Amino acid sequence: MRVNGVDTVLALEPRVSLLDALRDRLGMTGTKKGCDQGACGACTVLVDGTRIVACLTLAVQCEGREITTVEGIDHPLQRAFVAHDGFQCGYCTPGQLCSALGMLQEYGAGAPSVVTEDLAHGPAALSDEEIRERMSGNLCRCGAYNGIVAAIRDVAEQSGAEGVRGRSA
Numbered sequence: 001m002r003v004n005g006v007d008t009v010l011a012l013e014p015r016v017s018l019l020d021a022l023r024d025r026l027g028m029t030g031t032k033k034g035c036d037q038g039a040c041g042a043c044t045v046l047v048d049g050t051r052i053v054a055c056l057t058l059a060v061q062c063e064g065r066e067i068t069t070v071e072g073i074d075h076p077l078q079r080a081f082v083a084h085d086g087f088q089c090g091y092c093t094p095g096q097l098c099s100a101l102g103m104l105q106e107y108g109a110g111a112p113s114v115v116t117e118d119l120a121h122g123p124a125a126l127s128d129e130e131i132r133e134r135m136s137g138n139l140c141r142c143g144a145y146n147g148i149v150a151a152i153r154d155v156a157e158q159s160g161a162e163g164v165r166g167r168s169a
Contacts, residue, residue: 001062003028004072012059019043019054022069030070030094034139041138044095044102045069051102053137068101070094075101076158080151088142096138100152103134107156126156 001008003026010025019036022028022045031054034042038056045054046068070093077100080086087093107130110122115133123130131149140148 001059001065001067003067004069010059014058014060016059017055018045018047018052018057018059018062018067021059022054022067028069028071032091032094034092034095039139040092040095041099042092042095044099044138046098046102049102049105051099068098070097073097073101076155077101077104077151080154081148084147084150084154086144086147086151088140088144092138092140092142096135096140096148099135099138100148103131104152104156107134126153128153 001010003022008026010021012021012025016025019031019033022031023033031045032042033055034040036055038053041053043054044051046052046066047057047062048066049068075097077097081093081097086096107123107126112119112122113130113133115129116123118124128149131152132145135148135152
């Protein structure tokens with residue numbers, strides 16, 4: 001697999017999760033182990049640009065794929081999270097950032113969400129309701145949701161609707 005732009009070869013048992021491979025074998029502890037059941041989103045990473053929960057993904061499923069963890073991100077979202085106080089304790093922040101990047105790519109590709117009114121044409125605007133729905137798989141025990149939403153909205157607005165929709169992985 002390729003992790004944060006670096007080709008990586010690991011000899012693992014087939015049952016090792018991507019989360020455990022990243023943290024225990026590669027020392028990438030930015031990806032957090034929260035619930036270890038796929039319910040909290042703390043372990044969210046990008047696989048080929050798509051967000052996944054690493055605790056429910058076997059590392060062997062990622063053979064030949066591009067994995068991006070929080071350590072491999074350099075994006076305006078990070079600065080926006082700081083500016084909008086989109087974190088408190090910070091434990092969920094790596095997963096929130098990876099999920100937000102994946103979500104912006106999904107939105108940019110025109111993928112609808114549950115709250116999208118016109119499913120045939122995708123979301124017209126990245127409203128707070130759209131952001132909250134699309135980020136609902138990532139929990140924050142501190143309750144920094146307003147800051148997280150504001151940070152994502154700020155980055156989306158700064159890049160412009162065309163910029164967000166036109167961006168690819």
